[in-house]
Amino acid sequence: MIVNNAKYELTAVRPEQYPAGSMPEVAFAGRSNVGKSSIINTLTNRKNIARVGATPGKTKEINFYNIEEKLYFVDLPGYGYAKVSKEKKASWNEVIETYLYTRKQLQFIILLVDIRHAPSEDDKAMYEWMKSHNIPYVIVAAKADKITKSQINVRLKEIKAVLGVPEGIEPIPFSSETRQGKDQVWGRIDQALNLV
Numbered sequence: 395m396i397v398n399n400a401k402y403e404l405t406a407v408r409p410e411q412y413p414a415g416s417m418p419e420v421a422f423a424g425r426s427n428v429g430k431s432s433i434i435n436t437l438t439n440r441k442n443i444a445r446v447g448a449t450p451g452k453t454k455e456i457n458f459y460n461i462e463e464k465l466y467f468v469d470l471p472g473y474g475y476a477k478v479s480k481e482k483k484a485s486w487n488e489v490i491e492t493y494l495y496t497r498k499q500l501q502f503i504i505l506l507v508d509i510r511h512a513p514s515e516d517d518k519a520m521y522e523w524m525k526s527h528n529i530p531y532v533i534v535a536a537k538a539d540k541i542t543k544s545q546i547n548v549r550l551k552e553i554k555a556v557l558g559v560p561e562g563i564e565p566i567p568f569s570s571e572t573r574q575g576k577d578q579v580w581g582r583i584d585q586a587l588n589l590v
């Protein structure tokens with residue numbers, strides 16, 4: 395989809411605060427600081443529609459962005475940030491889980507992992523959950539500009555091995571700096587939501 399009209403809609407914690415109506419939703423999940431808000435900016439051709447955190451681990455709410463009145467992008471709180479208290483972690487996880495378990499409009503998940511590092515235990519848990527619930531998804535290997543081209547395939551292989559990704563499913567290397575992978579990710583969203 396070519397986006398000319400994207401706007402911030404609302405911020406929610408509990409289900410009764412989620413947007414009314416039945417537009418399909420695409421959720422962005424991943425560790426704190428992996429680049430969820432940045433990919434939303436890149437995919438919507440906006441510099442600052444989603445706030446990119448200088449301090450990771452700050453976003454504890456869910457932000458909804460209205461894309462062309464056709465779908466919502468859903469920016470979930472990042473998980474797994476080390477420097478927050480256990481209580482805070484638990485309440486953020488609850489926000490994420492409640493959304494994932496209850497939201498009927500959720501049609502596609504974009505799981506972001508950092509291309510430079512092996513996926514964490516939290517990434518593995520998120521991936522297992524996605525697989526077991528049969529929600530269509532794509533794995534995005536973010537910050538691809540931070541490694542050399544020759545390293546990309548090596549890193550993708552490791553991500554697949556650690557997550558236990560089935561044969562034939564390929565993570566998409568992506569960069570919000572160079573916009574590498576943008577068209578591929580949109581292609582997968584269009585396909586999943588039948589937008590083309």
Ligand SMILES: Nc1nc2c(ncn2[C@@H]2O[C@H](COP(=O)(O)OP(=O)(O)OP(=O)(O)O)[C@@H](O)[C@H]2O)c(=O)[nH]1
Pocket residue numbers: 424425426427428429430431432433445446447448449450451452453471472473536537538539540568569570571
């Ligand atoms: N080099 C590079 N830096 C990136 C990329 N994507 C994000 N960043 C940087 O990584 C940091 C975190 O990006 P965010 O988009 O705020 O990450 P987030 O996943 O939304 O973080 P939380 O909201 O805390 O969960 C920022 O400093 C971004 O500028 C990328 O593709 N390449």
Ligand SMILES: [Mg+2]
Pocket residue numbers: 430431432445446447453469
């Ligand atoms: Mg963010």
